[in-house]
Amino acid sequence: MLRSLIEALSFGFMQRALWAGGLIALTCACLGVFLLLRRLALIGDGLAHVAFASIALALVLHQAPMMLSVPLVAAASLLILEISERGKVHGDAALGLVSSFAVAVGVILASIGKGFNVDLFSYLFGSILVVTKAEVWAAGVLCAAVLSSVAVLYHDLFALAFDEDYARASGVRTAVVNRLLVVLSSITVVLGIKLVGTMLVSSLIILPAAAAFQFAKGFGRAILWSAIFAVSSIVIGVLGSYVLNLPSGACVVLVNFFFFLIAFLFTRF
Amino acid sequence: MPVKIVEVRNLTAWYRDAEALTDISLDVDTGDYVGIVGPNGSGKTTFVKSLFDLGVHTRGEIVLFGEPRAGFRGFSRVGYLPQKAMALDARFPATAGEIVASGILLRKRFPRFLSGKDKDAIDNAMRLMDIAGLKARSVGELSGGQQQRVLLARALAHDPQLLVLDEPTAALDPQSRGTFYAMLKHLNQAHGTTILLVSHDIQTVSVYANKLMYLDRRLVFYGPSGDFAGSPAMKDYFSRQERSILCCDH
Numbered sequence: 001m002l003r004s005l006i007e008a009l010s011f012g013f014m015q016r017a018l019w020a021g022g023l024i025a026l027t028c029a030c031l032g033v034f035l036l037l038r039r040l041a042l043i044g045d046g047l048a049h050v051a052f053a054s055i056a057l058a059l060v061l062h063q064a065p066m067m068l069s070v071p072l073v074a075a076a077s078l079l080i081l082e083i084s085e086r087g088k089v090h091g092d093a094a095l096g097l098v099s100s101f102a103v104a105v106g107v108i109l110a111s112i113g114k115g116f117n118v119d120l121f122s123y124l125f126g127s128i129l130v131v132t133k134a135e136v137w138a139a140g141v142l143c144a145a146v147l148s149s150v151a152v153l154y155h156d157l158f159a160l161a162f163d164e165d166y167a168r169a170s171g172v173r174t175a176v177v178n179r180l181l182v183v184l185s186s187i188t189v190v191l192g193i194k195l196v197g198t199m200l201v202s203s204l205i206i207l208p209a210a211a212a213f214q215f216a217k218g219f220g221r222a223i224l225w226s227a228i229f230a231v232s233s234i235v236i237g238v239l240g241s242y243v244l245n246l247p248s249g250a251c252v253v254l255v256n257f258f259f260f261l262i263a264f265l266f267t268r269f
Numbered sequence: 270m271p272v273k274i275v276e277v278r279n280l281t282a283w284y285r286d287a288e289a290l291t292d293i294s295l296d297v298d299t300g301d302y303v304g305i306v307g308p309n310g311s312g313k314t315t316f317v318k319s320l321f322d323l324g325v326h327t328r329g330e331i332v333l334f335g336e337p338r339a340g341f342r343g344f345s346r347v348g349y350l351p352q353k354a355m356a357l358d359a360r361f362p363a364t365a366g367e368i369v370a371s372g373i374l375l376r377k378r379f380p381r382f383l384s385g386k387d388k389d390a391i392d393n394a395m396r397l398m399d400i401a402g403l404k405a406r407s408v409g410e411l412s413g414g415q416q417q418r419v420l421l422a423r424a425l426a427h428d429p430q431l432l433v434l435d436e437p438t439a440a441l442d443p444q445s446r447g448t449f450y451a452m453l454k455h456l457n458q459a460h461g462t463t464i465l466l467v468s469h470d471i472q473t474v475s476v477y478a479n480k481l482m483y484l485d486r487r488l489v490f491y492g493p494s495g496d497f498a499g500s501p502a503m504k505d506y507f508s509r510q511e512r513s514i515l516c517c518d519h
Contacts, residue, residue, distance in 0.1 A: 037358070037361060152379065154381075155371060155374045155375055155381050156375070158363075158367075158371060159371050159375055161361075162357070162358075162361060162363065162368065162371070163351060163357070165318070165321075165323045165324075165349075165351040166349060166351055166423075167375070168321060168322070168323055169321040169323065169344070169347065169349040169351070169433075170344050170347075170349070170372070170375040170376060171342065171344030171375065171376065172375060212362070213360065213362050216362050217362070217364060217405070217406075217407045218362065218363060218364045218367060218405075218407070219362055219363040219364075219367050220367070221362075222362040
């Protein structure tokens, strides 16, 4: 087994998968803490559905799926906020509204462009092992942008998550910070799709943060533990999938769930 | 001549599409300690939310520290305790110390780091609220009263010139309430902190506050606490018996 692991690590595609996966998981884990506390845990799921439609559109138009998805998913995330703030519906309903529309559009586009259904299927479940060097760099740049934004806005995001009225009365521009949070989330979701696909990307946002919340005392520690769980799940999941010859995206999610289960049981018994 | 901290002109406010306050005009001067009282649904919280533009649709003019509310950026001069703070998320993974520190950090310029002076201010605020030993404890583990003290310490930590407190004593036991009111009086008298305090407890508030604002969707009374019971507006509003119950200390 050790020999298999050493062998796996010697492959370029595996190194790229671990780099890209680690960076994206780290970003998902940090944002996940804020999203869960803002009760926006399922925004990853909703935006992944939008990404499904935007990838289908990109394939119809013969464009690079990720390049088209980032602006479209970001626009959809802002639309979700607008509907929930002005449309007399709660955030979850706004999310359902936009994501169901997007899936319907995606299905119609898939039906129009029959030839690309196989490509589209690869985005449903991710393809981390075929990440290119350019994609690793792109992931690195986008992750750096998201993480530095989180670092700059850390105290604003913290206050917003804890008590929005207090944050606003303290001078935090809550409307701007809220919008930035969902736009950063949409970039992260699009990146995460390469890893685990549209079906499972929300788990990268939810599970590490949920596991950290089980025992972390203190906000900084919750983010730290969420990041540790997320990056560890990539390393164990990707290498484990190679050794056991299983789909890597699903393995990453299972490892994440296993971490959550341990944290949940550890704090109760 | 006292400097005006809050100026309100012809304020009408709507909360969830219903008119909650009509045509309110008043000034709050430096060093005032104003008790905002009135029955349930009288617009007390709406008034406070209007001051900070917290999801309340308003018409009229609000000026804070001489700046119109829309362009107001002097948040380091303001401390605020929201009413709903009592119902904070018990699962929120933050320590009491982190919550109190946020009161200071939000008002700092980037990069926001705590200086030694800031750390002392946090310790002092927590000591003042008798929660110094809870600094490393998770807020979710604390009782309702302890959580309320944490939030009060957060409102006090940056030494604000204006302190706006919406039902601050709701989760405190009677003994702590007395200590809390005495502490506010000290802040008001010794530091000159201007205080706006929303409460249902008109008897207690009228003892400590030097001004009372009685709201019932409109401004029924605004003036010195001592004038409250005998004012013509209150005579019209309350029966003699109600006045004697409400204002037994005057």
